[in-house]
Amino acid sequence: MDDPQIPEDPVAELITNYNELNSCIIEDLDEEPSPLEFMRFVARNTPFVVRGAAADWQATRTWNVEFLKDFLQDESVNVAVTPKGNADSPTVFTDSEGNTTLVFAKPHEEDQPFSTFLDYLIKQEHQLQPTRPQQEEEEVRYAQTQNDNLRHEYLALFSHVQRTIPFARIALDREPDAINLWIGNSRSVTALHKDNYENIYVQVTGQKHFVLLPPVCQPCVNEQMLRPARYERSSSPSSGNGTNTNTDGRLELVVEDEKAERVPFATWDPDLPRENQTRYSKLAEPMRVTLNPGDMLYLPCMWYHKVSQSCSPEGVCIAVNYWYDMDFSGPLYPLSTFVRSVSNREI
Amino acid sequence: MDDPQIPEDPVAELITNYNELNSCIIEDLDEEPSPLEFMRFVARNTPFVVRGAAADWQATRTWNVEFLKDFLQDESVNVAVTPKGNADSPTVFTDSEGNTTLVFAKPHEEDQPFSTFLDYLIKQEHQLQPTRPQQEEEEVRYAQTQNDNLRHEYLALFSHVQRTIPFARIALDREPDAINLWIGNSRSVTALHKDNYENIYVQVTGQKHFVLLPPVCQPCVNEQMLRPARYERSSSPSSGNGTNTNTDGRLELVVEDEKAERVPFATWDPDLPRENQTRYSKLAEPMRVTLNPGDMLYLPCMWYHKVSQSCSPEGVCIAVNYWYDMDFSGPLYPLSTFVRSVSNREI
Numbered sequence: 106m107d108d109p110q111i112p113e114d115p116v117a118e119l120i121t122n123y124n125e126l127n128s129c130i131i132e133d134l135d136e137e138p139s140p141l142e143f144m145r146f147v148a149r150n151t152p153f154v155v156r157g158a159a160a161d162w163q164a165t166r167t168w169n170v171e172f173l174k175d176f177l178q179d180e181s182v183n184v185a186v187t188p189k190g191n192a193d194s195p196t197v198f199t200d201s202e203g204n205t206t207l208v209f210a211k212p213h214e215e216d217q218p219f220s221t222f223l224d225y226l227i228k229q230e231h232q233l234q235p236t237r238p239q240q241e242e243e244e245v246r247y248a249q250t251q252n253d254n255l256r257h258e259y260l261a262l263f264s265h266v267q268r269t270i271p272f273a274r275i276a277l278d279r280e281p282d283a284i285n286l287w288i289g290n291s292r293s294v295t296a297l298h299k300d301n302y303e304n305i306y307v308q309v310t311g312q313k314h315f316v317l318l319p320p321v322c323q324p325c326v327n328e329q330m331l332r333p334a335r336y337e338r339s340s341s342p343s344s345g346n347g348t349n350t351n352t353d354g355r356l357e358l359v360v361e362d363e364k365a366e367r368v369p370f371a372t373w374d375p376d377l378p379r380e381n382q383t384r385y386s387k388l389a390e391p392m393r394v395t396l397n398p399g400d401m402l403y404l405p406c407m408w409y410h411k412v413s414q415s416c417s418p419e420g421v422c423i424a425v426n427y428w429y430d431m432d433f434s435g436p437l438y439p440l441s442t443f444v445r446s447v448s449n450r451e452i
Numbered sequence: 453m454d455d456p457q458i459p460e461d462p463v464a465e466l467i468t469n470y471n472e473l474n475s476c477i478i479e480d481l482d483e484e485p486s487p488l489e490f491m492r493f494v495a496r497n498t499p500f501v502v503r504g505a506a507a508d509w510q511a512t513r514t515w516n517v518e519f520l521k522d523f524l525q526d527e528s529v530n531v532a533v534t535p536k537g538n539a540d541s542p543t544v545f546t547d548s549e550g551n552t553t554l555v556f557a558k559p560h561e562e563d564q565p566f567s568t569f570l571d572y573l574i575k576q577e578h579q580l581q582p583t584r585p586q587q588e589e590e591e592v593r594y595a596q597t598q599n600d601n602l603r604h605e606y607l608a609l610f611s612h613v614q615r616t617i618p619f620a621r622i623a624l625d626r627e628p629d630a631i632n633l634w635i636g637n638s639r640s641v642t643a644l645h646k647d648n649y650e651n652i653y654v655q656v657t658g659q660k661h662f663v664l665l666p667p668v669c670q671p672c673v674n675e676q677m678l679r680p681a682r683y684e685r686s687s688s689p690s691s692g693n694g695t696n697t698n699t700d701g702r703l704e705l706v707v708e709d710e711k712a713e714r715v716p717f718a719t720w721d722p723d724l725p726r727e728n729q730t731r732y733s734k735l736a737e738p739m740r741v742t743l744n745p746g747d748m749l750y751l752p753c754m755w756y757h758k759v760s761q762s763c764s765p766e767g768v769c770i771a772v773n774y775w776y777d778m779d780f781s782g783p784l785y786p787l788s789t790f791v792r793s794v795s796n797r798e799i
């Protein structure tokens with residue numbers, strides 16, 4: 106087509122135009138932005154990182170294994186359990202006849218005494234060191250409830266972090282909707298997904314490695330409607346004693362009923378770019394950023410993010426994030442839906 | 453199609469979603485916003501009006517016909533001349549064989565002594581009153597150069613307005629790219645169009661009536677690639693004296709060369725909704741606002757606006773606007789291009 110108003114492929118043009126107008130290198134700020142400076146990033150729906158912004162938080166200064174075990178002792182905490190660190194991930198399911206389908210795997214959830222959970226993370230992490238044999242069959246545990254757990258389950262720790270992020274509270278004129286604590290080790294990976302929140306993510310211990318894609322890259326991520334499934338712990342020889350600390354049974358992936366609502370989820374992994382790609386995936390220019398203890402990331406609403414982790418020398422990775430409700434008014438939300446609608450017809 | 457991820461008509465869904473999430477009634481502020489409050493409107497790409505914000509500006513207090521004629525006297529000013537008040541408008545052109553095409557009509561531009569120009573506006577306006585017969589054949593004049601004329605041609609008047617709009621300068625962290633003065637009467641109408649600027653529009657005398665559509669309404673406005681044309685004053689019996697104040701010749705629309713670049717321009721008029729409509733036009737919910745002397749409008753970048761005017765009792769309409777460069781980074785600009793690309797294929 107010759108008319109410059111009608112490009113051959115509007116979706117490709119969208120991603121290319123976006124890439125031309127925006128850097129895929131994250132902006133590094135020396136100090137927290139003012140509310141107005143922050144609002145400029147919100148307006149551009151563009152991430153930034155503030156190195157060391159939380160370096161002097163009590164959490165960053167004091168949370169180590171000894172302190173946390175002392176502090177929380179045997180308090181019961183909710184743990185997501187998966188065989189491979191794939192909580193909330195697209196996962197291949199093999200049925201009894203050997204047929205495979207991609208499903209959305211939710212973790213098995215289990216209450217465990219905090220110290221048992223933490224010891225498990227550390228022991229597993231240290232086994233991962235090159236000198237030790239890797240135990241592929243071991244299950245992976247991650248405290249990742251995302252239900253405002255730092256103001257509920259972990260309330261005892263809440264006073265060690267800020268109650269809100271002042272520049273975000275003032276700019277967005279609201280308090281955080283949820284404050285979440287994340288405790289895991291390097292075996293857990295959070296699969297590429299997006300949230301309808303403005304997210305301020307603070308690293309406390311260890312490192313998080315983010316791979317980020319802007320909302321316009323929806324056509325790259327190969328979103329599919331996946332059947333939901335959940336890991337369940339099957340009863341095992343050593344179990345059956347009726348307590349909720351049975352952690353010996355094998356994990357089995359159970360697909361939910363055919364009638365269960367399907368979950369729209371990204372199936373492309375920017376770190377395995379040739380698998381599950383769409384014809385637009387190669388146009389994506391992922392932004393990568395690693396957070397060290399005390400670093401703070403602004404992850405704008407609707408950005409895709411894949412998150413993996415490295416542990417502190419002690420063998421844990423801990424972070425806290427603040428979710429502020431996004432603004433659904435204005436053009437961005439309906440335009441993002443539009444991109445999805447158009448690209449789902451093209452792909 | 454049954455999949456909720458693939459709507460029948462993504463363009464219709466876009467406009468409907470936008471309308472559901474946004475009001476078509478403009479927000480009325482009592483006082484100028486702070487820079488942060490302003491930035492929230494910029495982030496949402498959403499207009500507002502501040503009633504009386506410029507009520508105490510020297511311009512608003514002192515600019516009347518006597519004052520302006522005294523002040524500018526016979527200084528030469530650039531005037532856009534058209535037969536029907538249709539400067540920069542889609543206009544039907546009839547060629548010598550009687551064939552008609554829609555062209556983009558640029559005005560004849562002419563230098564005139566300021567007092568001559570103003571007298572003409574006033575006289576014409578008063579003839580328009582119901583008791584006098586309407587003279588359809590009279591030409592329409594509008595000072596509307598949009599080339600930062602208040603800091604050049606009309607520099608003498610510049611100190612009567614603010615040099616910048618403080619909340620916008622601080623929020624956007626830049627000075628205005630252009631400050632424009634608009635002087636006309638009720639015969640001029642600015643056709644529906646959009647600009648890549650953040651616009652602060654201030655009414656000084658008379659009224660302006662804005663009809664506004666957000667960028668997502670691109671599919672409603674029936675944008676077409678129009679051949680450019682320009683009004684030219686043909687030599688007339690009383691002309692030929694070589695001065696540049698010949699205003700007697702008739703105006704003739706001259707279409708530019710076939711090779712001249714075509715102008716993409718909206719051809720739908722929200723006030724004549726059944727003419728030139730697209731299949732999406734009926735989904736548009738135009739926002740309407742009238743500015744009175746001293747009122748200030750924030751017109752976000754890329755919003756379509758049609759502007760008509762009513763005069764002060766003296767018979768003129770005067771306004772000043774501040775154009776701040778928009779931010780092309782972030783998702784809005786490429787997404788707006790995407791909407792155009794997709795809808796140009798659908799229509």
Ligand SMILES: O=C(O)CCC(=O)C(=O)O
Pocket residue numbers: 287294295300304306313410412424426
């Ligand atoms: O830290 C993680 O594993 C994931 C974080 C995340 O998805 C979020 O903060 O929204």
Ligand SMILES: O=C(O)CCC(=O)C(=O)O
Pocket residue numbers: 634641642647651653660757759771773
């Ligand atoms: O006042 C007018 O006639 C048009 C104003 C306009 O188009 C603008 O300010 O961009």
